Amino acid sequence: MTETIQRKINDSAFARWTALVLIASTMFFGYMFVDVLSPLKNLLETSRGWNSTVFGLYGGSEFILNVCGFLIVAGIILDKMGVRFTGLLSASLMVAGAAVKTYGISEYFCQGGFGFEFFSSFLTDIPASAKLACLGFMIFGCGTEMAGITVSKAIVKWFTGKEMALAMGLEMAIARLGVFAVFSLSPWVAELGSPSVVRPVAVVGVLLCIGLLTFLVFTVMDRKLDRQTGAAAAAGEPEEQFKVSDLRRLFTSGTFLTVAALCVLYYSAIFPFQRFATDMLQSNLGITAKQASDIFRWFPIGAMVLTPLLGSYLDHRGKGATMLLLGAILMTACHLIFALVPLTPLIAYSAIILLGISFSLVPAALWPSVPKLIENRLLGSAYAVIFWIQNIGLMAFPIIIGWSLNVSNPGVAEQIKEGVEGAAYNYTVPMLIFSCLGIAAFLLGLWLKAQDRSKGYGLELPNIKK
Numbered sequence: 001m002t003e004t005i006q007r008k009i010n011d012s013a014f015a016r017w018t019a020l021v022l023i024a025s026t027m028f029f030g031y032m033f034v035d036v037l038s039p040l041k042n043l044l045e046t047s048r049g050w051n052s053t054v055f056g057l058y059g060g061s062e063f064i065l066n067v068c069g070f071l072i073v074a075g076i077i078l079d080k081m082g083v084r085f086t087g088l089l090s091a092s093l094m095v096a097g098a099a100v101k102t103y104g105i106s107e108y109f110c111q112g113g114f115g116f117e118f119f120s121s122f123l124t125d126i127p128a129s130a131k132l133a134c135l136g137f138m139i140f141g142c143g144t145e146m147a148g149i150t151v152s153k154a155i156v157k158w159f160t161g162k163e164m165a166l167a168m169g170l171e172m173a174i175a176r177l178g179v180f181a182v183f184s185l186s187p188w189v190a191e192l193g194s195p196s197v198v199r200p201v202a203v204v205g206v207l208l209c210i211g212l213l214t215f216l217v218f219t220v221m222d223r224k225l226d227r228q229t230g231a232a233a234a235a236g237e238p239e240e241q242f243k244v245s246d247l248r249r250l251f252t253s254g255t256f257l258t259v260a261a262l263c264v265l266y267y268s269a270i271f272p273f274q275r276f277a278t279d280m281l282q283s284n285l286g287i288t289a290k291q292a293s294d295i296f297r298w299f300p301i302g303a304m305v306l307t308p309l310l311g312s313y314l315d316h317r318g319k320g321a322t323m324l325l326l327g328a329i330l331m332t333a334c335h336l337i338f339a340l341v342p343l344t345p346l347i348a349y350s351a352i353i354l355l356g357i358s359f360s361l362v363p364a365a366l367w368p369s370v371p372k373l374i375e376n377r378l379l380g381s382a383y384a385v386i387f388w389i390q391n392i393g394l395m396a397f398p399i400i401i402g403w404s405l406n407v408s409n410p411g412v413a414e415q416i417k418e419g420v421e422g423a424a425y426n427y428t429v430p431m432l433i434f435s436c437l438g439i440a441a442f443l444l445g446l447w448l449k450a451q452d453r454s455k456g457y458g459l460e461l462p463n464i465k466k
């Protein structure tokens, strides 16, 4: 009897890498929007009256709804409804949130436009513009995090048994390019004409719509894959058998929770730092926001170049747990340099590059390790639970850092607002906080490696079996 084996769309290298570029483009624009205001802290202080505490609150707001449970719901939606529905929903949420945030910081709103009175009537220490921008960022955050888990699951679907870690690495590399792009463009767009925080936000908001469109194109390819694999999703049913009660399995798996804890510790010292980095460099080196941004933008570039290479290394050689450990060590070293060493541009560049290497090692190893611990039908929820735990840190740390900056620098915010020459923050305390997170991540990495050795999860093994 002859058996015909049908070639599936993802067996074509061209098709699967095209699918990757399409979904990665959604994340590229998403990551641009996440950090569009990061290089503009100073301009927000002078033009919108946001001090460091407000800026920290704004940074944390991206994750508030996710932490309140949205991400867990997002994981369930993903496992029940599949990557196409969830991806389109998440990209639409990003666009909606971006629109609200743009309106919140617009001149029209700030000069008493629709809703201004209401947003000025509570928590009066916080400017109305910040409150509405936070609301928009919360909605956007639901979209971007939901998109993050969807993209991870889509990559596992398209690349299992193929170049999975490389694909994840490339997806993250493209996202990092978005961060580089926004750190390069945002201060420049803000300074075109009279300085404005609205202009860059509006421009990147429009780019998000392109991200929605690229995901739409991906859904056409993904439908074809489902038809070929005969997946039930093609008939509008769940892609895999998933029960909500399975979630208990995730919360009782020690190793899975260790990976999640490592993730929250590590990323809490990366993304919140990213939001304050321009201001930290500006303050420590006495340079402009544009110059500080020009130094910091090399951080995502370092990560961009190395993440796919390390992903490929992991596919063929393994050593995932060791990479996690090394990443935590490098990150701690870098933050300690910023905390304790008198900064020169050369030291700043070196530390930023070190951090870029660290930011390749950990993501390249962490995300592809999840399918080794959790079976496919639970994967959406597994990524969602890790993101959820991680989001608690991402929400809390910008607030903690903003607050610690204010408390350790009494009177400086007022001086900056009044335009006092030479007024700058001392970032020692916030940077020591970030360093402690790195040390804790390192200790957890040691524990994870020991667990892997005794229980044989295969974290040190390659993804592609010869």
Ligand SMILES: NCCCC[C@H](NC(=O)[C@@H](N)CCCCN)C(=O)O
Residues within 6 Å of the ligand: 034, 144, 145, 148, 149, 151, 152, 171, 172, 175, 267, 271, 363, 367, 387, 390
């Ligand atoms: N498919 C992507 C895997 C996760 C990549 C990871 N992103 C996150 O962990 C997000 N939960 C947090 C993003 C924060 C900015 N919105 C990454 O390394 O970027």
